[in-house]
Amino acid sequence: MSAVDAIALANRSQSRAIEPCASVWVSASAGSGKTKVLTDRVLAILLSGTVPQRILCLTFTKAAAAEMNNRILNRLAKWVTAKDEILHKDVSSLVKGEVDEEVMARARRLFAEVLDAPGGLQISTLHAFCQSLLRRFPLEADVAPHFALLDERDTAEVVGNALEETIAHSHGN
Secondary structure, eight states, X not given: OOHHHHHHHHHHHHHHHTXXXXXXXXXXXXXXXXXXXXXXXXXXXXXXXXXXXXXXXXXXXXXXXXXXXXXXXXXXXXXXXXXXXXXXHHHHTTSSSOOOHHHHHHHHHHHHHHHHSTTOSXXXXXXXXXXXXXXXXXXXXXXXXXXXXXXXXXXXXXXXXXXXXXXXXXXXX
């Protein structure tokens, strides 16, 4: 496959990944454009009429979540004051079909809608999301209702103690 063919294939795949009605899982190497694709996807979903508080984005790292949030807010902020032709070009890259005045007006309103949304955009790490589920449904998850997460130092201590206890018991048998 030539470089031109590879780029065309990547562009088609990325275009499918931002389709609001598609169910997608984005996986790629570092620096390959995952954050751009996911940012474009969130913007396309917002342009399709989904309210911001109905969108949940999960990433693996806090840095990726913060970067994605910043990119989305920066782009939406630019849309508020962008010249019509610049906004039209940017929005056209995100939506299928005709970009009419209604879509353009929605694009200009999205920054305020995201800022005013209860809880804002929900962009979090997978771990934080799981922790929030455990906090909301501790009995169903069979954990103590007021559980606390261990930090790295406490985890090392607990693991060390368990290892020592296991070794001590194995020598006593």
